[in-house]
Each structure stands twice: as C-alpha cells, then as structure tokens.
Amino acid sequence: MQPDLTVSRTYSGPICLQDPIDKELMTESSLFNPLTDIKVKVQSSFMVSLGVTERSEYHGKAHSGTFPHDSNRTFNPIHAKNKAAYLQNLSSLTKRSDMRTTGVFGHLGGRLGIPNTGVSLLIPHGAFSEEASWEIYLAINQSEPSLQLEGSEILLGPEVTCGPPEVTVSTPFALTIPHCAEVNPDHWTIHLKKKKEQGKWEEVMSVEEETTSCYCLLDPYACHILLDSFGTYALVGEPLSDCSVKELKVAVFGCMSCNSLDYSLRVYCVDNTPWAFQEVILDEKHQGGRLLEEPKLLHFKGSTFSLQISVLDIPPFLWRIKPFTACQEVPFSRVWRSNQQPLHCAFSLERYTPSTTQLSCKICVRQVKGHEQILHIQTSILENERDTITFFAHDDSHFPAQMGPQAFKIPYSIRQRICATFDTPSAKGKDWQMLAQKNSINRNLTYFATQRSPSAVILDLWEARHQHDGDLDSLACALEEIGRTQAHISALAETQTEESHFSYSRQNGL
Structure with missing residues (x-):
C-alpha cells in the first residue's frame, strides 16, 4: 500500500x-x-x-559518545596472551589485504564491510558492554575452499570469516553474504555451515528451517544472517532438480597484445556476486584489460548441459579471428562449480592494418538447450577514446567501516x-x-x-x-x-x- x-x-x-x-x-x-x-x-x-x-531529513545533533567517548573505556584488540595468535590468524585469512578489513567497535556498534564484494557485518547498538571495545575483523577466504562439499552441493558465495571468535555479544549481529542462486525453495535447499576449531565444518541450519539458534533471510542476491558467535561461515546450495538455476555474470574485457595488430578478447562467466566480479576486475587490471560492455546475467540450469561462447559478426576485411577459435565450449561441471577460479575464454583477433581503430562484434554466451545472452561490442581499441563503464551499482570502496550512529x-x-x-x-x-x-x-x-x-x-x-x-x-x-x-x-x-x-x-x- x-x-x-x-x-x-x-x-x-x-x-x-x-x-x-x-x-x-x-x-x-x-x-x-x-x-x-x-x-x-x-x-x-x-x-x-x-x-x-x-x-x-534529520538535522538533530549526533549522539555524544561516538567511539571512543571517554578515557576510561577498556580497549580490547584481544587479550595480550592471544595477540600473536590473533595477528597470525588475521594474516592467514586471505592472501590480499583488499579482501579483509578491521574496525574498532564499542557499545554504540557500527558497520564493517569489504568494499565492492557484498560482504558486510552489522554490529548493533548495545552488542558490546559500555566498558569495553573490540577490534573486529572481516575477511574473505582467497585460498582453496576448506569446505568439503558432499554429493551435488556447491558453494553459492564466498567463505567469510568474522572475529575474533572468542568475543561475545549480548544481542545478535548481522552478517551479509552474497549468493548466486535463483531463489526458489522447490529447486534449492540452502544450508548455512560453520567451520569448527578442528577445521571441520558443521551445518548450522537450513535457510527454511525453524530454529532459535540463528536466523537467515534470503534475499534475491544476498543472505542476511543473525548470529550470536563469530567464526567462518559459508552458504551451500543443494539442487533439488534440473530446474535449479545458478546466476552467472557475463562480462567482456579487451586489451592490445604485444603485437600492435593483435587484440585480445576475454569473456568471463562468473557467479553473480560482487565478490566474484571483483576478482575478475583485479585480475584484468593487472593485464591491462578494459570492460567493453555492461555485464549481463545468464541463468545457468543444473541440467548438465555445457556452456558455449562464440564471437560473431566480425567486420570482414578489417578484422579476422584465429582459425578454430570462434566458438569455445566449457563443460557443465566446470561452470557449475566455478566459484573459486574465474571462468573465462580468450579470443585473439587481428587487424589487417594499423589504421583500423574501431571494433564491432557480438559475443554470444548460451547454455546448450538453455538461456542465451548476446553482448554487442562497439568500442575503440585506443585507450584515450574508450568510454568508461561503471563496474558496480553501489561503489562502497570509500566506506569500509563506520562506527557509532552514522553507521545506521x-x-x-x-x-x-x-x-x-x-x-x-x-x-x-x-x-x-x-x-x-x-x-x-x-x-x-x-x-x-x-x-x-x-x-x-x-x-x-x-x-x-x-x-x-x-x-x-x-x-x-x-x-x-x-x-x-x-x-x-x-x-x-x-x-x-x-x-x-x-x-x-x-x-x-x-
């Protein structure tokens, strides 16, 4: 209404x-x-x-006491005897510093997020006592997943760690993890799992389960979890039929090769989560690649059919593609379990003359007997003439941590x-x-x-x-x-x- x-x-x-x-x-x-x-x-x-x-529109005064608000507050990054273990654990969580973040939080609470990944942590007002504050960390696992999947299970998002694990809260905090499943209880059973101290994983709950231990709210692109203990968590999906759908983001990047006449196209098909796309962007920056078209969504069914990627409508007499590479096929299993390593196919194009500076073609990405997406490429291969395409709908790279009232x-x-x-x-x-x-x-x-x-x-x-x-x-x-x-x-x-x-x-x- x-x-x-x-x-x-x-x-x-x-x-x-x-x-x-x-x-x-x-x-x-x-x-x-x-x-x-x-x-x-x-x-x-x-x-x-x-x-x-x-x-x-609120013009009132902010709460006094934005952390820290007095000299008597007890600051606890971690107990001294455990500080070495804390630092070692934090440094081993991920290989790159851009996939982890920390913040100091007290009684007023706040918000912690890993920029442009969709992963965030909300600590409510009153979760910590007025006398204490803690250095809280949030990280995404960048190494091989430690979670051993069973049967047809797949990871729907990143493994996320928040801690320190020994810190207790008096009211539940909210952990947000992005996922790539097309939400339908008839097609998926989605579980929340937690890593134990011995390195083993246990199921905390099914998303549809009635329990008082925690709460999971599954939105179309993220799962918001209310928890009362820190640790390492992951969302696991078990398909119930061939109609289960995993959403993929299809993106095309291009760059000049060492040979001035060659141009490389790389087509990525990754899980539709900000975190997975962030991985692609970071890899492409190292290779000098540029995003050529706004990414599109592909609905990939659990039907065991493979993925085909083709380059079409290349301008004759201006460009040519290397023989036998215009169409590439990726096995179903590699696409279905592609959450850790970005999946991509590379195409090598060659100009007939250096005077050709414009490239136009179509990229067709389709699942056999399934969904299809076509990306229209129209770009200049000269960097100073290329239009800029926004990577993320919500660029939160400047707000990794917010403390106190301004976080809410x-x-x-x-x-x-x-x-x-x-x-x-x-x-x-x-x-x-x-x-x-x-x-x-x-x-x-x-x-x-x-x-x-x-x-x-x-x-x-x-x-x-x-x-x-x-x-x-x-x-x-x-x-x-x-x-x-x-x-x-x-x-x-x-x-x-x-x-x-x-x-x-x-x-x-x-």
Missing part, C-alpha cells in the same frame, strides 16, 4: 501529537516526547508520533520509539509480529520471540538489508500501513460497539 500523498503536510520544528491515536501512543512510553530539530514530511499521525516518515539509517531515538511501541503486545494487533510482517519477515518468528527486544532485532535485520538505501522509504511505508490497519481496526471496533448499544436500546424499548 502506497502512502496517501494527497494528505501529506510538511512540518519544521518539534513534532506534536494531534489525534486520539497519538495520545494513546504518548501514554505508552516516555520516549514519545516531541523531537526538536527535525524537518520531516508527514504521512500520518501514527508516523508523526514515531518520527519516521517518507524521505525524512534509523536514528537511535526513533529506533527506541519504534521498539517501545511494538515490543509491548496490543489488543489492536500493534506488536512486533506485525512489524515483521510488514517488512517481509514471515517465517521462523519464534527466533524473534526469544529475543529481549524482538523489534530491535527486526530493525537490525532491516538495517542489514537496506545498507545501500539513501532514505527510510520502505520502513516509513511499513509503518504507514500499520497505522492505517490500526485505525481501521479501531473504527470497526467503535462501529460494533455502537451497533451493540443500538440493539440493546431497541430490545428495552428505549
């Missing part, structure tokens, strides 16, 4: 409560006091009372209001279960029921899912719908009461 923009009003300054519903909310908690220094577009009185509205989309005071409103059960249905439902959280609600503040954990999950959003539209719309539903229930109850009184009056001749 979309907000009714025809009745919206703009306020600047303190927000005042205006109708009976607002008065009811005012009595529920002392947190519902007017907020000063807020400029906000109001959609309903219910949202006014919470301070959450469409495209809110929802201001802390408003978050407190929402929790105070929805954590307390209401006869009108205004509780955390409705908050979960309006945020598309419909399964394993028992997990949230075991939390000290179910609403807070739901909002943490919202923060993890919307880390690239610039506003609070989705949350505002959810609260708007709840407000309208609540108003409808109240009106219905009043109508039933009036009808009851009218019936009683008629029966008694009044």
Whole structure:
C-alpha cells in the first residue's frame, strides 16, 4: 500500500501529537516526547508520533559518545596472551589485504564491510558492554575452499570469516553474504555451515528451517544472517532438480597484445556476486584489460548441459579471428562449480592494418538447450577514446567501516520509539509480529520471540538489508500501513460497539 500523498503536510520544528491515536501512543512510553530539530514530511499521525516518515531529513545533533567517548573505556584488540595468535590468524585469512578489513567497535556498534564484494557485518547498538571495545575483523577466504562439499552441493558465495571468535555479544549481529542462486525453495535447499576449531565444518541450519539458534533471510542476491558467535561461515546450495538455476555474470574485457595488430578478447562467466566480479576486475587490471560492455546475467540450469561462447559478426576485411577459435565450449561441471577460479575464454583477433581503430562484434554466451545472452561490442581499441563503464551499482570502496550512529539509517531515538511501541503486545494487533510482517519477515518468528527486544532485532535485520538505501522509504511505508490497519481496526471496533448499544436500546424499548 502506497502512502496517501494527497494528505501529506510538511512540518519544521518539534513534532506534536494531534489525534486520539497519538495520545494513546504518548501514554505508552516516555520516549514519545516531541523531537526538536527535525524537518520531516508527514504521512500520518501514527508516523508523526514515531518520527519516521517518507524521505525524512534529520538535522538533530549526533549522539555524544561516538567511539571512543571517554578515557576510561577498556580497549580490547584481544587479550595480550592471544595477540600473536590473533595477528597470525588475521594474516592467514586471505592472501590480499583488499579482501579483509578491521574496525574498532564499542557499545554504540557500527558497520564493517569489504568494499565492492557484498560482504558486510552489522554490529548493533548495545552488542558490546559500555566498558569495553573490540577490534573486529572481516575477511574473505582467497585460498582453496576448506569446505568439503558432499554429493551435488556447491558453494553459492564466498567463505567469510568474522572475529575474533572468542568475543561475545549480548544481542545478535548481522552478517551479509552474497549468493548466486535463483531463489526458489522447490529447486534449492540452502544450508548455512560453520567451520569448527578442528577445521571441520558443521551445518548450522537450513535457510527454511525453524530454529532459535540463528536466523537467515534470503534475499534475491544476498543472505542476511543473525548470529550470536563469530567464526567462518559459508552458504551451500543443494539442487533439488534440473530446474535449479545458478546466476552467472557475463562480462567482456579487451586489451592490445604485444603485437600492435593483435587484440585480445576475454569473456568471463562468473557467479553473480560482487565478490566474484571483483576478482575478475583485479585480475584484468593487472593485464591491462578494459570492460567493453555492461555485464549481463545468464541463468545457468543444473541440467548438465555445457556452456558455449562464440564471437560473431566480425567486420570482414578489417578484422579476422584465429582459425578454430570462434566458438569455445566449457563443460557443465566446470561452470557449475566455478566459484573459486574465474571462468573465462580468450579470443585473439587481428587487424589487417594499423589504421583500423574501431571494433564491432557480438559475443554470444548460451547454455546448450538453455538461456542465451548476446553482448554487442562497439568500442575503440585506443585507450584515450574508450568510454568508461561503471563496474558496480553501489561503489562502497570509500566506506569500509563506520562506527557509532552514522553507521545506521534509523536514528537511535526513533529506533527506541519504534521498539517501545511494538515490543509491548496490543489488543489492536500493534506488536512486533506485525512489524515483521510488514517488512517481509514471515517465517521462523519464534527466533524473534526469544529475543529481549524482538523489534530491535527486526530493525537490525532491516538495517542489514537496506545498507545501500539513501532514505527510510520502505520502513516509513511499513509503518504507514500499520497505522492505517490500526485505525481501521479501531473504527470497526467503535462501529460494533455502537451497533451493540443500538440493539440493546431497541430490545428495552428505549
């Protein structure tokens, strides 16, 4: 349900409560006091009372105490006796420093991310005590996977490590891992696995399983996991039929060869995760390659049919391709289990004369008896005349770590209001279960029921899912719908009461 923009009003300054519903909310908690220094577009009185509205603009002061906030805070990168082990473990997690990151977090929490990989860690406010802070790390395993796959299982994303493992939290943190599966419970069983101290792996849960140990929310391109212990985790997919689909990103890079007349085309088919594509970009930078066309998605079925890559429509008399290389075929098994090493095919083209500086052709990538994608290449082979193509939709290379309030989309005071409103059960249905439902959280609600503040954990999950959003539209719309539903229930109850009184009056001749 979309907000009714025809009745919206703009306020600047303190927000005042205006109708009976607002008065009811005012009595529920002392947190519902007017907020000063807020400029906000109001959609309903219910949202006014919470301070959450469409495209809110917050000009209030930031929380004092952005870490570190006093000289008495205890800083714990790790206990001294374990510091050597900590440093050794961190350095061995990955071969490259660009696949790991660290940050110091205290009671105010924050967000840690590995740039342009889709891997991130959200530490909620209050996860650590006020007296302590920790140096937290996040890394992607760049070596051969240590997870031994069974049967038809495949890795759907990177192995991710967060730690130190001995650090404890008082409220679940959110780990986001990208995946390449086309989500369909009829075609996939997806498991979360964790590496134990002995190097063995154990299954934590199935994504569709009802459990109170952790929570997995599977979005189309990422899995958001609520956990209470650090460690090494991986998402594993088990196809249930030949209709299971793994999404591949198809990208074409080109560069001049040592021979000035030769030009090399490299066609990559990698798992559709930012992390896998980041690997390709880093490799191509070392080779001097340039992205020639925006990547496309290929839906690769688990049907055992191979992948064919062809170069078509090369301009005659201007270019020629080396014989017997215009079409290459890749076996199914290599494509299906290609998550660790970027899969690519190389094509060598030759100009007839140095005066030819433009290249146009088509790259056809298709699964036999399956999906097909065609990339149209139209480029200059001269570097200074080539257009720049954006690698990532969300370039977060400048924000690997955020500490304190600036890491969160929802201001802390408003978050407190929402929790105070929805954590307390209401006869009108205004509780955390409705908050979960309006945020598309419909399964394993028992997990949230075991939390000290179910609403807070739901909002943490919202923060993890919307880390690239610039506003609070989705949350505002959810609260708007709840407000309208609540108003409808109240009106219905009043109508039933009036009808009851009218019936009683008629029966008694009044």
